[in-house]
Amino acid sequence: QSALTQPASVSGSPGQSITISCTGTSSDVGGYNYVSWYQQHPGKAPQLIIHEVSNRPSGVSNRFSGSKSGNTASLTISGLQADDEANYYCSSYASSSTLLVFGGGTKLTVL
Amino acid sequence: ELQLVESGGDFVQPGGSLRLSCAASGFIFSSYSMNWVRQAPGKGLEWLSYISRSSSATYYADSVKGRFTISRDNAKNSLYLQMNSLRAEDTAVYYCARVMGDWSYDHWGQGTLVTVSS
Numbered sequence: 091q092s093a094l095t096q097p098a099s100v101s102g103s104p105g106q107s108i109t110i111s112c113t114g115t116s117s118d119v120g121g122y123n124y125v126s127w128y129q130q131h132p133g134k135a136p137q138l139i140i141h142e143v144s145n146r147p148s149g150v151s152n153r154f155s156g157s158k159s160g161n162t163a164s165l166t167i168s169g170l171q172a173d174d175e176a177n178y179y180c181s182s183y184a185s186s187s188t189l190l191v192f193g194g195g196t197k198l199t200v201l
Numbered sequence: 202e203l204q205l206v207e208s209g210g211d212f213v214q215p216g217g218s219l220r221l222s223c224a225a226s227g228f229i230f231s232s233y234s235m236n237w238v239r240q241a242p243g244k245g246l247e248w249l250s251y252i253s254r255s256s257s258a259t260y261y262a263d264s265v266k267g268r269f270t271i272s273r274d275n276a277k278n279s280l281y282l283q284m285n286s287l288r289a290e291d292t293a294v295y296y297c298a299r300v301m302g303d304w305s306y307d308h309w310g311q312g313t314l315v316t317v318s319s
Contacts, residue, residue, distance in 0.1 A: 126305040128246070135296060135312055136246065141305035179246050183304040188248065189260045190236070190304060195245040 093191035094119065094180055101199040107168040110196045112180030113161060118191055120161035124183035127156055127165045130195075131176045140165060167198070175200045203227035203308055205297050210313030217287050217317070223280040223297030223310055231255075231275035234300040237282050239293040240312075247293075250282065251300065265291075287317045 095113040102108040112119065112127075119125055127140035138147055140156040143163060153168045163182070167174055180193040209221040223235070237249040250271040251260040259271050270283040280297050294314050298306035 124304040135309040138305055138307050142303045189251050190248040192246045
């Protein structure tokens, strides 16, 4: 069982927007602004797309945005494109012996 | 170009040992903390271990504590993971990743596959 809870799957049509949630506790997501999101295509390494809750690394499309409210962080992808079909993982710094925790991952299907 | 290249993955029997390496290039390796993360077949990401820039601090997931040891050699721009007492559930792709100040992992290696089976 993953420390952070994500929906197993979400789907949307090209051009639409989707949101993926990531729920933790006050010891991780709720306690720090150190939430990151990663995109992983099959057979590839994860790629950072959001850090510090809502910041995009250079080169990442502005169609990706992040936010947080309480113990839940969210990733929104607007203007869905076929290449957005991938697995998405959230992570958070955690104030425990487990420094960093990941969500179980969400499979995004672009219909 | 910044690169992280893992090596050392192999097929090993339960109870065996393996040492993974991660060769870094394209950045000042000694200026960054590093981590190991793994992904079992068809499963999600699992944080394994962290090492600070000077090796003064190391942390481990409960699942590998006492069996795995992270280390680094800044002179050789290399990160290591010594894995002992391997179990079937350790079967996974192992990634090394560079840690930023906000605990995000901005660069990952391509991964190396470890298979533990009799």
